[in-house]
Amino acid sequence: xxxxxxxxxxxxxxxxxxxxxxxxxxxxxxxxxxxxxxxxxxxxxxxxxxxxxxxxxxxxxxxxxxxxxxxxxxxxxxxxxxxxxxxxxxxxxxxxxxxxxxxxxxxxxxxxxxxxxxxxxxxxxxxxxxxxxxxxxxxxxxxxxxxxxxxxxxxxxxxxxxxxxxxxxxxxxxxxxxxxxxxxxxxxxxxxxxxxxxxxxxxxxxxxxxxxxxxxxxxxxxxxxxxxxxxxxxxxxxxxxxxxxxxxxxxxxxxxxxxxxxxxxxxxxxxxxxxxxxxxxxxxxxxxxxxxxxxxxxxxxxxxxxxxx
Amino acid sequence: xxxxxxxxxxxxxxxxxxxxxxxxxxxxxxxxxxxxxxxxxxxxxxxxxxxxxxxxxxxxxxxxxxxxxxxxxxxxxxxxxxxxxxxxxxxxxxxxxxxxxxxxxxxxxxxxxxxxxxxxxxxxxxxxxxxxxxxxxxxxxxxxxxxxxxxxxxxxxxxxxxxxxxxxxxxxxxxxxxxxxxxxxxxxxxxxxxxxxxxxxxxxxxxxxxxxxxxxxxxxxxxxxxxxxxxxxxxxx
Amino acid sequence: xxxxxxxxxxxxxxxxxxxxxxxxxxxxxxxxxxxxxxxxxxxxxxxxxxxxxxxxxxxxxxxxxxxxxxxxxxxxxxxx
Ligand code: SF4
Ligand code: SF4
Numbered sequence: 001x002x003x004x005x006x007x008x009x010x011x012x013x014x015x016x017x018x019x020x021x022x023x024x025x026x027x028x029x030x031x032x033x034x035x036x037x038x039x040x041x042x043x044x045x046x047x048x049x050x051x052x053x054x055x056x057x058x059x060x061x062x063x064x065x066x067x068x069x070x071x072x073x074x075x076x077x078x079x080x081x082x083x084x085x086x087x088x089x090x091x092x093x094x095x096x097x098x099x100x101x102x103x104x105x106x107x108x109x110x111x112x113x114x115x116x117x118x119x120x121x122x123x124x125x126x127x128x129x130x131x132x133x134x135x136x137x138x139x140x141x142x143x144x145x146x147x148x149x150x151x152x153x154x155x156x157x158x159x160x161x162x163x164x165x166x167x168x169x170x171x172x173x174x175x176x177x178x179x180x181x182x183x184x185x186x187x188x189x190x191x192x193x194x195x196x197x198x199x200x201x202x203x204x205x206x207x208x209x210x211x212x213x214x215x216x217x218x219x220x221x222x223x224x225x226x227x228x229x230x231x232x233x234x235x236x237x238x239x240x241x242x243x244x245x246x247x248x249x250x251x252x253x254x255x256x257x258x259x260x261x262x263x264x265x266x267x268x269x270x271x272x273x274x275x276x277x278x279x280x281x282x283x284x285x286x287x288x289x290x291x292x293x294x295x296x297x298x299x300x301x302x303x304x305x306x307x308x309x
Numbered sequence: 310x311x312x313x314x315x316x317x318x319x320x321x322x323x324x325x326x327x328x329x330x331x332x333x334x335x336x337x338x339x340x341x342x343x344x345x346x347x348x349x350x351x352x353x354x355x356x357x358x359x360x361x362x363x364x365x366x367x368x369x370x371x372x373x374x375x376x377x378x379x380x381x382x383x384x385x386x387x388x389x390x391x392x393x394x395x396x397x398x399x400x401x402x403x404x405x406x407x408x409x410x411x412x413x414x415x416x417x418x419x420x421x422x423x424x425x426x427x428x429x430x431x432x433x434x435x436x437x438x439x440x441x442x443x444x445x446x447x448x449x450x451x452x453x454x455x456x457x458x459x460x461x462x463x464x465x466x467x468x469x470x471x472x473x474x475x476x477x478x479x480x481x482x483x484x485x486x487x488x489x490x491x492x493x494x495x496x497x498x499x500x501x502x503x504x505x506x507x508x509x510x511x512x513x514x515x516x517x518x519x520x521x522x523x524x525x526x527x528x529x530x531x532x533x534x535x536x537x538x539x540x541x542x543x544x545x546x
Numbered sequence: 547x548x549x550x551x552x553x554x555x556x557x558x559x560x561x562x563x564x565x566x567x568x569x570x571x572x573x574x575x576x577x578x579x580x581x582x583x584x585x586x587x588x589x590x591x592x593x594x595x596x597x598x599x600x601x602x603x604x605x606x607x608x609x610x611x612x613x614x615x616x617x618x619x620x621x622x623x624x625x626x
Contacts, residue, residue, distance in 0.1 A: 020468065022437045022438045022439040023439045025437070025464075025468035026437065026439055026440055026441045026455065026468065027439065027441070027455070029455065029458055029459040029462050029464055030462060032462075032464060032468075033459075033462035033463055033464055037463075050469060050470060050471045050474065051470065051471050051473060051474035051477075052470070052474065053432075053436035053437065053470050053474055053475070053478050054432055054436060054437050054438040054439075056432070056438075058427065058432075058438045058439070059424075059427065059428040059432050059438060060405065061386050061401075061405055062421065062424040062427065062428070063405060063408045063409060063412065063417075063421050063424075064421060064424055064425050064427070064428040064487075064490070064491060064494060065428065065482070065485075065487045065490070065491075066409060066485070066486070066487065066490065066574055067330075067332065067405075068485045068486070068487075068574060068575065069481060069482055069485035069486070069487035069490075072481045072484075072485065073478055073481055076477060076478070076481065097388070105331070105332075109330070109331065111577055112330060112577070114577075115577045118611075119480075119481060119484055119485075121608050121611060122480070122591070122594070122604070122605055122608045123477050123480065123594070123601065123604050123605070124603075124604035124607060124608075166387035166388050166389055166392075167387075167388055169392065170387065170388035170389050170391060170392035171388035171391065171392075171401075173391065173392050180392035180393070181392075181393075205350060206350040206385055206387040206389060208350065208385070209385075210350070210351065210384070210385030210386060210387065211385065211386040212386075212420070212424055213351075213383070213385055215423055215424060216382065216420045216423060216424070217382075217383060220351065220354050220355060220383065221385075223354040224350050224351075224353065224354050224385075227353070227354075253445070253448065256445075256447055256448065257445075260447065286461040286462060286463075287461075287462045287463055288462075289458050289459075289461070289462040291452065291453075291458045291461070292452055292455060292458050294447075294448055294451055294452070316559050316560050317560050318559070318560040318561040318563075318564040321560070321561075321564040321568075324568060325564070325567070325568055325571070328568055328571045328572045328575060329571055329575065330575050370560055370564060371560060372560045372563045372564045372567065373551055373552070373555050373558075373560050373563050374551060376563065376567070377551035377554060377555070378551070406571075409570075409571075409574075410567045410570065410571070413566065413567065413570040414563065414566070414567075472597075472598075473597075473598070473600065473601070476594055476597040476598075476601055477594075479590075479593065479594070480590050480591065480593065480594040482590075483587070483589065483590025483591075483593060483594075484587045484590045484591070486586070488590075489586075528554065529554070531550065531551045531554075533551055
């Protein structure tokens, strides 16, 4: 059950700083296109900046950069939103925790903030800590009344399973809008858009990317993803909804790798929540960019046939 | 794995905490309840991995065991342990801090080396860590040109970061010593036993692992917390 | 090859290792600006300055803020 007091604290702004994610831009452009477009339909104008870089989470957790290097990078990205006096909206769980947690850390540690600001001052910027970071899924939940008003393509009869991912609910257990163990807000959104929620056992399991394990400890990573996929396969949903592009890429691409390595046949399409909302709001099929998906494309086409193109 | 109690550094954690800028707080409150291990995806696929034991060893100052372990490098950074922990111990932060410490001791460079390319070639050059590059031929055939898909979706063909933005993150990286650190990582050469020359094989002391060279000697890491992992072992238990 | 981490470390105790670790982190996280560290930052700033007109201007705007720090670093004293 979502924490309604937390949801009530989310403002409904006219404009929001849309924080682009690496994976969403470069591997699954549908997430970026649907994210901006759906927000526009819901009455929030996304503002982008091409000075915004990667959040720096990957290089930090890959231990290539020490926190001393990533904190100014976080501050710099957030200062871009502050310059425009806007809150930030991210599409990726990783960006969300990273910006939130390191932002929080700097806000509560004046010394560190001072030294970070010294570095930012050199390039004519300043970090104040006034921009709140929201995940696009929580924005959708906040705007759910607007969503129900704008549904043009009801997802009638589409069986949908959810995967929340780790870093939003787990990493931000006090700032997320739902409980880490039994989250339900995505289910509510799916209901609202007319879909059928399919429960499965391993819902709260991690996708298995493990940040760097997919590169360094590939066997561990594939093992874990296979457990997850087995459970999904059992429930046989038409699609699996994620809210993190990194989970998206793992669950989508590993299906193909497992099929290739082990002769199994996983074919569950994976969609980001932004794409699902975009689909329900009636965005053109080209904007959903399913062409960038690896697994379960036939099934996706089938779903599109059913809900109308 | 026998350790002598007298070897432990009792006040390690206490004195370490203030140095680490508050990244590794409150581990002394750990109840040793094991909830973290119970829900850990890494522990599910490898029987030796156990965040509870790592926390215990850090608080009691059994530093050698933690830093030289393979287990330290098996965490998925999923924050699941934090989400269930009754004492709010943010274990993933411990892991990335102590991985830095382990690197300082010479462990784990071969892992980080594989990731350094993302930082140097993608993050610092383009400002974006994950590039459009595809390694998997199947995916390449299946998807084709990503910029075409982007254009169809109504986006610019490529996502770019402005030169000013890139200059700024480069300065951050230079000033905070990250660039130098990356060079150091880049200096590690990975030797693969199948391609080693006789000369190199003779020099190689820790046979089974890719080791050394460049300026850093990377040490062999040990399964300090029990039987090596793998699906087979996990299910036998 | 040592088959246990205790052998690998030989005579070194956990205390030695923990001292080394703490020294590493206190260097990493130190907020002070000794001369050596300042000098290490110079090439990065130079690179940023050479990047273009706008970056140069921004960096020059910062100069007044930097002078006291430079002085501090060179003399090794904090100004009251
Ligand atoms: S869940 Fe928290 S308190 Fe319990 S053993 Fe793990 S770290 Fe300690
Ligand atoms: S963050 Fe690491 S230790 Fe914690 S539950 Fe995830 S894999 Fe396990």
